[in-house]
């Protein structure tokens with residue numbers, strides 16, 4: 001709703017009231033229509049101010065309404081009525097003015113913003129475009145290049161940048177509503193014609209065609225198959241080349257296509273999923289809203305290799321004091337230099353002072369005695385980690401939370417080696433830890449809810465998409481990756497090339513296919529894990545039996561490449577070749593193709609034609625199938641947790657919503673049918689055997705994804 005008051009005798013003050021972000025729900029839109037009409041028809045009112053309650057102007061259209069039948073007055077005529085008003089209307093912007101919120105403000109004649117406010121048109125990240133006139137008014141106000149940048153990226157700008165761009169007329173450090181009321185009084189009676197943005201032409205832009213061509217090319221490249229950024233460019237082009245009314249018609253047409261698209265559904269699902277994972281729950285019944293996190297002021301990182309350095313930076317950047325411990329002197333010196341560099345570069349980017357003094361370096365584990373939380377990032381070796389945890393338990397003050405960044409070791413086992421297993425959780429960061437958005441917070445049966453709450457809160461402070469998951473081999477992300485990678489290896493054996501597999505996955509929307517990714521992260525990483533699992537048998541045994549290990553199909557292709565010293569980018573050779581070790585540009589490698597030919601011949605395999613569809617089905621459905629196992633096992637509390645992990649940590653294209661959302665879109669029955677098909681062809685591959693949860697969901701009528709939680713509970717209670 002919107003509340004109306006008369007202030008300073010002749011200013012009509014309209015306050016949007018719809019917590020938490022004053023989204024433009026049907027009731028708010030009706031409230032605005034009614035209160036604007038009331039202000040305009042009151043002869044005592046000379047000007048109008050629109051603001052939002054609780055320090056936020058407006059978070060835009062109510063996204064929750066999009067999936068339903070939309071009722072209430074539409075936004076476009078509502079904003080048009082404001083712009084056409086014969087009394088000045090001033091937007092008082094505190095907090096955020098985003099999407100429809102900024103479009104509402106652009107319909108006002110003036111905009112006053114608080115210095116801490118943020119403004120933007122983020123519709124593109126929801127698979128939409130600013131379709132309440134934003135795509136037409138913003139270019140008219142700030143010019144085509146700046147509008148293209150804001151609308152195609154959806155980025156939020158600070159009040160200072162908004163002032164510089166000309167989006168707002170004034171920025172205040174004081175009470176924004178008071179400033180806006182004062183301003184409204186000062187402009188009462190002035191001509192409003194120059195203030196109606198829709199009546200302006202777009203500022204002249206030389207070589208418009210070349211500009212749009214260049215932007216379109218860039219946008220297509222970075223969109224990786226997403227359609228909204230392209231529609232955004234088309235809408236701005238309409239603003240630049242057509243009269244306003246025709247531009248609005250084009251905006252409507254483009255929005256009509258986007259609004260009902262699967263991509264918009266996927267992106268809006270991601271928006272809510274990212275918020276839903278913060279409301280974590282454990283199988284014990286412990287939950288986010290009943291578990292109080294401990295305060296963390298001082299933290300420690302043990303082991304300053306690749307991960308420890310990034311974790312130290314991430315912690316220091318949130319303002320924590322960090323004790324960084326490394327046993328090797330040379331490593332410690334190198335780490336100090338690397339961490340300082342990262343902090344300096346990060347601070348420069350954010351325009352703040354680097355938190356160099358926030359980090360204290362030490363070779364002595366005793367230095368961590370008074371920290372509130374420790375993150376261990378030493379070598380992946382259970383004996384070493386156990387020793388470190390025992391030392392920490394002896395050194396740290398009572399109640400210090402002990403976290404491990406292990407990628408694959410058993411968090412429960414580590415916990416059981418400490419006197420206080422309830423204080424132990426996994427904090428699984430991804431490399432580089434100060435950049436990657438994802439954090440898996442891994443709890444074991446003995447982790448206390450408070451420990452989980454503390455790690456989740458710390459993750460949020462670091463700006464991570466933090467997801468609480470149960471303990472199992474590979475947790476959620478890496479466990480699902482295993483069948484995906486294995487299928488890719490099998491496809492090579494059957495006739496595919498790394499180029500074909502990668503192309504199919506990249507066209508699907510991954511930034512890198514599985515083989516280019518493997519070259520980047522290093523083939524030796526998986527090799528070490530497979531060796532540890534007793535799967536690697538050096539040598540050149542041939543035939544089918546050489547490819548069955550531990551009772552299931554196994555491809556030694558990755559091991560054979562490692563035996564050749566081909567570890568990927570770092571050695572300049574892997575699934576592709578590189579100009580030199582460390583180079584990033586992958587080129588097709590004739591050696592690899594002859595190697596594959598010789599391998600198939602040696603194993604009696606006949607290469608067949610494999611198409612993109614098969615690559616996608618085998619790799620992605622195997623991964624999705626593991627996701628269903630994970631849900632069935634209770635390792636992830638819901639499909640949103642899996643999807644957030646994949647979108648924020650594994651490059652799953654956001655416009656496809658994550659693997660479980662994708663399965664829901666494809667249709668569970670279809671996923672099941674294809675898995676059954678491939679399982680018949682490859683009976684020796686257990687990960688192609690459809691999960692019983694998938695079967696049960698299909699048997700219960702394939703409920704939509706937001707009902708899976710309920711369905712899983714019901715199915716479990718029937719077991």
Ligand SMILES: CC(C)(COP(=O)(O)OP(=O)(O)OC[C@H]1O[C@@H](n2cnc3c(N)ncnc32)[C@H](O)[C@@H]1OP(=O)(O)O)[C@@H](O)C(=O)NCCC(=O)NCCSC(=O)C[C@@H](O)CCCCCCCCCCCCC(=O)O
Pocket residue numbers: 020021023058059060061062063064075096098099100101103122123126128129130131132134252255256259272275276
């Ligand atoms: C605002 C934020 C920056 C606040 O962040 P903060 O961290 O403080 O809080 P949270 O993010 O945790 O949010 C708290 C809570 O609020 C929920 N929420 C936030 N924003 C919205 C929203 N806009 N709508 C609904 N709910 C919202 C959030 O989910 C949290 O609740 P939860 O229970 O999930 O924990 C931050 O929240 C933020 O960034 N919000 C999103 C901002 C945004 O993206 N805005 C744009 C929205 S889309 C839009 O505005 C579109 C406009 O251009 C209007 C277009 C008109 C459309 C009309 C339909 C036309 C149909 C076309 C068909 C044509 C047919 C034909 O003609 O033929």
Ligand SMILES: NC(=O)c1ccc[n+]([C@@H]2O[C@H](COP(=O)([O-])OP(=O)(O)OC[C@H]3O[C@@H](n4cnc5c(N)ncnc54)[C@H](O)[C@@H]3O)[C@@H](O)[C@H]2O)c1
Pocket residue numbers: 302303304305306307308325326327328331376377378379380381384388405406407408428429430431
């Ligand atoms: N590298 C990745 O991509 C990645 C991703 C996620 C998780 N992890 C996990 O993070 C952990 C660290 O991995 P990394 O890649 O950073 O390893 P790394 O080899 O780069 O660094 C480990 C560091 O720990 C130091 N160290 C060893 N024993 C120590 C001790 N007792 N006290 C203090 N320091 C000690 C070593 O000197 C070394 O500098 C592992 O458990 C790994 O599985 C790695």
